[in-house]
Amino acid sequence: MSADARREGVEPRSSSERRETKRPESAGVPTRVAVIGGGRMGAGIAHAFALAGAHVIVVERDADAAAAASVRVLDAVRRSVERGTTTRTVDEVAAVLEATADTAGLAGCELVIEAVPEERALKVDALARAERATDAGTVLATNTSSISIADLAAALERPGRFLGMHFFNPVPASQLVEIVAGPATETALVDRARGWIEALDKTPIVVRDTPGFASSRLGVALGLEAIRMLEDGVASAADIDAAMELGYRHPVGPLRTTDLVGLDVRLGIAEELQAKLGDRFAPPELLRRLVAEGHLGRKSGRGFYEWSGQ
Ligand SMILES: NC(=O)c1ccc[n+]([C@@H]2O[C@H](COP(=O)([O-])OP(=O)(O)OC[C@H]3O[C@@H](n4cnc5c(N)ncnc54)[C@H](O)[C@@H]3O)[C@@H](O)[C@H]2O)c1
Numbered sequence: 001m002s003a004d005a006r007r008e009g010v011e012p013r014s015s016s017e018r019r020e021t022k023r024p025e026s027a028g029v030p031t032r033v034a035v036i037g038g039g040r041m042g043a044g045i046a047h048a049f050a051l052a053g054a055h056v057i058v059v060e061r062d063a064d065a066a067a068a069a070s071v072r073v074l075d076a077v078r079r080s081v082e083r084g085t086t087t088r089t090v091d092e093v094a095a096v097l098e099a100t101a102d103t104a105g106l107a108g109c110e111l112v113i114e115a116v117p118e119e120r121a122l123k124v125d126a127l128a129r130a131e132r133a134t135d136a137g138t139v140l141a142t143n144t145s146s147i148s149i150a151d152l153a154a155a156l157e158r159p160g161r162f163l164g165m166h167f168f169n170p171v172p173a174s175q176l177v178e179i180v181a182g183p184a185t186e187t188a189l190v191d192r193a194r195g196w197i198e199a200l201d202k203t204p205i206v207v208r209d210t211p212g213f214a215s216s217r218l219g220v221a222l223g224l225e226a227i228r229m230l231e232d233g234v235a236s237a238a239d240i241d242a243a244m245e246l247g248y249r250h251p252v253g254p255l256r257t258t259d260l261v262g263l264d265v266r267l268g269i270a271e272e273l274q275a276k277l278g279d280r281f282a283p284p285e286l287l288r289r290l291v292a293e294g295h296l297g298r299k300s301g302r303g304f305y306e307w308s309g310q
Contacts, residue, residue, distance in 0.1 A: 028199030029054050030110035036126045038069025038099060041143055042115035044171025047076045048200050050093045051086055057098045057105045059130075070099035076172065103133040111196065113165055115143040123147065124155040131156055139189060141165040145216065146272060149182030149209040159184035165193060166213060177202050182209045211276035212269065219257070220269050220281065226254035227284045230304070237304040255304040259297035267291050 029052040035042045038058040050056045050073065058073065060066040077093045080086040098105060106112055112130045116122045123142060130140055140162045142152055153159035164180025177197045181190050190206055197204035207214045226240050234240070241253020258266050267288065273281035290296075290303065297303030298310065 028195045030196060031055060032109045032111075033057070034059060034106050034109045034112040034130070036112065036114045036130060037116035038066070038072060039115065039117075041167060041169060041171065042113075043069055043072035043076060044169070045113055045115060045143065045167055046073045046097065047080075048167075048171055048202075050097055051077070051080065051088060052200050055096045055098075057100065057109065059103055059106070060099065060101055062101050066099040066101050070097060073097060073099075080172070103129050106130055106133040106138070107135065109134060109138055111139045111141065113141045113143055118145060118147065120147055120151070123152055127152060127162070128155055131158060136161070139163070139192065141193070143167055146212070146269065148211075149180050149185070153182050153184055160186045161189065163189055163193060164207075164209070164213070165197070166215070168215075175203050176215070177204050178213050178215055179204050179206045180209055180213055181206060212273050216269055217273065217277075219254075220266060220273060223254045223258045223266060224270060224281065224284060224287070227258070227287050227304075230255065231284055231286045259303035259305055259307065261297065262299055263287060263291050263296045263303050 029049065031054060033046075033049045033054045034057040035046045035049075036059045038046060038060050042058060046056045046058050046069075056073075058066065058069045060069050074090055074094055074097070077086070077088070078090050081088070081090060112134060114123060114126050114130065116126045123144060127140060127142065134140070136158060138161065140156070140158075142149070142162075142164055143166060144152065144164060145166065149162070149164045153162050156162055159182065163182060163185045164178065166178035166180060168174035168176050177200075179190055179193045179197065194204045194206065205214060211217065212220065222244075226244075229235065229240055230237055235243070237255045241256050244250040244253045252260070267283050270281050270283040270287070274283070294300055295302045298307040301308040
C-alpha cells in the first residue's frame, strides 16, 4: 500500500487509455474478467480492463454497493471521454460492464481479481467463493498490498491457479503492476498474467511472495530513512525531498510521499516489515509521535508538510 498513493497526480493520464490508441483493441486482454469489490481499486481495475476491450463483471457485497460500483466505473470512463483520451463512449462501456452481488456470473471468466478490503478473513472468504463459482481454467488473483499469497492460497482448492496482481492507486494513471508468485503458483500463470498486464499498457514486474513485495519494501525503507534524517536534523523535509527529486529524479520525495500515502498507513507497514524482516524497518520515534498526535499527512491536513486547504 505504501507505494500506492505516491503516484497520485504524478502521471498525466491513463496508461490504459494510452494503450487504446497504440494497440489493436483486446490484444492479449482476457475476454471476460471479474473484479470482486468495486471500491477505489476494484473500480480502477474494472475501468482499465473495460477500456481495453474486456467484458467486465464487478461483484459487490449487495445490490446497493453493486450499483455504486457501476457508477464509480462509468464516472471514471466519463472523465476519460471528457479528457479525450479514449475513443470509447460511456454507453459502449456500460454495455460490457455488469455489476452484481451474485457470484454466478463468474462462471466462464478467464480472470477473477479480488479487491475487497485488506482483511485476511474477508479475502479468504471472497476467494473461496470465487473459486467455487468458477472452473479449473479460471485464474484467481488478489490485489492485496501486504497479505502473503501463500497464506491466502492455503484456503483454496487450486492454489496453483492463484497469484497476486498488485495494481497501484490510482489505477488508470499508474504504470506498475506487481505480479506476485506464491510458492504454489504455476509458472505458466505468471507469463499469462504478464501478457495481460502488458495488454493494459502497464509494466509488470514479477516478485516472489515476500513481505512488502518489491514496492512497499523499498519505498518504506527509503521513507523511514528520510524520517530518521529529519529526526537527526540532517536537513529540512523540503531539502531531504529535493535531494531525491533533483538528485535522483524521483518524481516525489520520500517525505511528501509518506504524507500522500498516510503516516498511519506507513507506520502499519513498517511494523509489519519489522516483525517479518527485522529492526531495519523499526518505525522512527518521530513517525510514531506524529501519528499519535493525529498528523497523518494530506488527509488530516498536516504531516511532514502543511496540507490544509489542499
Ligand atoms: N487504496 C489503495 O491505495 C490500494 C492500492 C493497492 C492495493 N490496494 C488493496 O486493494 C484492496 C482494496 O482496496 P480499496 O482501497 O479499493 O478498498 P475500498 O474500501 O475502496 O473498496 C473495497 C470494496 O470491496 C467491497 N466489499 C467488501 N466486502 C465485500 C465482499 N464480501 N464481496 C464483494 N465486495 C466486497 C466494498 O463494498 C468496497 O466497495 C485492498 O486489499 C487494498 O490493500 C489498495
